[in-house]
Amino acid sequence: MDITLKGAALAAFTVALTGTALAQSGSVDQAVGGYSFSEAAEEAEDTKDFHSNDGVLTFAIVTHTAGNGFFDPVYVGATVAGNMIGANVLLLGSESPTDDPAREIEILNQIINDPTIDGIIMTTPQVGAYDDIVRTAQQNGIPVATTNSYDPNLLDRNSISHTGQDASAAAIAGEALVQCLIDRGVESGSIILPNDTAMGNIEVNNRVTAAFNAIVAKLQENGMLENFQIDAGPENVGVSADMNDPANSIISLIESRGDVVGAFAGNNVFTPALASAVEQTGNTDTMCAYGFDLGPAQQDALRAGNLTGALGQQPFLQGFWPVMQLYLQIDRGISAANLDTRAQLVTQENVGEIGARFEN
Template sequence: MKNFLASLAVGAAVTALAAGSAYAQSGSVANAVGGYSFDDAAKEADGTKGFHSNDGVLTFAIVTHTAGNGFFDPVYAGALTAANLIGAKILLLGSESPVDDPARAIEITNQILQDPNLDGLIMTTPQAGAYDDIVRAAEDLGIPIATTNSFDGGILNRNGISHTGQDASAAAIAGEALVKCLMDNGVEGGSIVLPNSTAMGNIEVNNRVSSAYGAIVAGLQAAGKLDAFTVDAGPEGVGVDADPNDPVNAIVGLFESRGDVVGAFAGNNVFTPALAQAVAQTGMTGKICAYGFDLGPAQQEALKAGNLTGALGQQPFLQGFWPVMQLYLEIDRGISAANLDTRAQLVTKDNVAAVGKRFEN
């Protein structure tokens, strides 16, 4: 009995010691090695709210090249979420067109730069080489810039401007999936088409098509099947030319002219819904490996109906959220050019139901 009571006493002491050590939080760090407290370091700088416009509130604008088709809705939602977190004001701006309209976006951007309350600018840059004057104007005004979604690698002061977006090479994920779809379905040969329009001037989309094309060719070659397929991405590997103003009929025309299409890839929010409609109109639902880009309502419905086999999402909520935070960090902390690659999310009929939660499509 004495040994049993002794064991209980030791157990109680160990339990008490463990509880005490939990409250003590052994290993916790209260102050920085430099001597300052983390509580002080986590506070906003005194002059942040008075930056540039000196009106007591940070005002940022985000300008996109197409606000008319729904793709940028979660981008705007992400920007507003971030602005609310830091107590900033966000102006949601963009071309009203349902197709890419860089010229209109540039016009809007030049207008908003004249707003005396503006403290920071976020813009998409799909038309390579068209934004240097905007960067110069913003620098002259003392307004920091962050770019999002589409990437212009040659923009003035590129290495000093943060970018949030998906690297175009992520489109290879769709190319690989398309080849796997063909092999899983036992397809022995046929045509694979990649419709696009270089007239839209979107270098990012061109690079996506090129990346998907490269992955398709490499995948078929690795499977020893390349000679059995015709992979058509146009003479420059950036897409078979198709009319962006009538994309459905353009793709239907491609299908009919080839006569043996077994696979297709579309690289943006213009041609992907059109690809799905073309598949449905030609009675090819379930008979073709059709992959596209973005995860708007049209793409989600097409995946559910089987008119698209898969689509790549580029996490657009992050493309609105992070640039706002980046501008804030640049103003408050002096942190600049911290890029974020939002990568790609392959969505199929099997997991499309999980997409769209909390307005992230």
């Protein structure tokens, strides 16, 4: 019997016979610096005894709203990362379904002096409110990472890693909204961008501005700008709406104008409210309505046609990467390695693909 073995088949046959893989052409097993990669990949001996000196790393992740489901995949991502590196991860946050930075700061102040904490991950939606936390963490020798919302003026901002979506990603929804109008043959009307700037969330304000600018630019590009009234308030950070009664606020905006054909909401408070307003005003499957985040309410609204599209900001990564960043900072001395999680546009057509592994 004549058997001819070539290439990969020969290598596989050799392994089967000898139990030893042949060296691959171009393989590298030692660094130019003289050390082996397997040795360099090992965790440092004192990593697990960092700060708390108890043989295990313990990180706390604290968010400004754990009560509406958005941060669920963030907590999942943090847990996955903790499992991978053998660290404890404390999942903490405001119990409120709406933004509650005051409660988050209260929790942070409770844990900042806990001797078992080796690192802190926090959201920073309220600009200027977290400097004392950072200062105390530094004094206690605890590294900090921020996630989700971004405070550009945070104490020592450039030395602290951030994982999150740049507000400019909202332009994706603005462009999609105009394309929706074009596809549906809508030639005129009002477009509203509701927001409550009293929330003090600069990230959301910037999203609204980015979406507004994208809507204006795309309408102008298609020679349609003069036919539409775009209302994002006097400073383009959102037409005034009430965070405590968002659905009725948006209904009032729709009914007072009478010709609303498009809308954009910039966060997890106003997006479900926008969907509810679309349904209650009889605009299901007719208004080009776009929003933010991909919680259960948004997914249901997409399936029902009360939202045309929503932007996901990859929240799994917003939990996973900060844990890994703190670990790398402790074990490798790597810091301030930011990650932009960008955005994915989800519509009625592909909403079924979202959340199958808890990542969105």
